């Protein structure tokens with residue numbers, strides 16, 4: 181299956197695009213099983229951002245595809261990398277990592293407005309995340325994207341999701357603009373979603389997400405791919421994920437077992 185030209189054009193133009201009904205029920209169930217396994221035995225990277233009555237309601241974990249067979253199976257065998265290759269118009273696709281973000285009902289915290297690329301040890305103009313919901317998502321709780329912001333040619337200061345900036349940071353970077361206080365100045369995209377849909381977005385687009393005031397869980401599997409123009413980036417500040425095992429130099433191609441090429 182190939183994406184239509186309008187979807188590909190809109191991804192490039194807006195930096196974000198909704199793709200409806202592209203992931204089968206079988207793969208959604210596979211990911212749900214993987215997520216359950218993941219949080220029974222989370223990695224050292226798991227973070228809890230919010231608790232309610234002693235229960236974790238907003239938490240995440242990442243870089244677990246090598247130990248969660250369901251994630252690996254989905255990433256390598258579901259054709260998801262082909263979706264990324266078509267959007268990026270890239271002959272070659274490498275996995276960057278997967279990131280699972282869960283907001284249980286009652287979570288009130290916004291995922292702050294941010295741009296992913298400055299957190300990441302990779303440069304490139306096409307790099308693409310696919311945000312895959314495992315639950316029905318109403319527009320009011322859907323992640324929000326500032327259309328066109330991937331073309332601003334800016335890198336904003338990465339900060340920890342809550343609290344402060346990283347201790348080791350790039351003082352040359354400015355803060356992300358206060359989008360929430362000036363929504364009328366931006367073209368913001370968000371949608372109602374069903375399991376099977378995904379949102380594709382450029383690593384450089386500014387995005388954030390409301391809390392979960394719906395009665396449903398909000399489980400999301402965000403899988404991130406890099407394309408032909410991607411090169412390893414040594415940042416002045418701390419990066420997330422840290423990839424301590426990767427020993428590439430700034431400007432190198434992403435040739436590392438941590439970023440496997442996926443057959444498409």
Ligand SMILES: O=C(O)CCC(=O)C(=O)O
Nearest residue numbers: 281291311323389400402
């Ligand atoms: O799921 C969220 O709340 C935010 C998602 C996000 O920032 C991402 O996938 O890059």
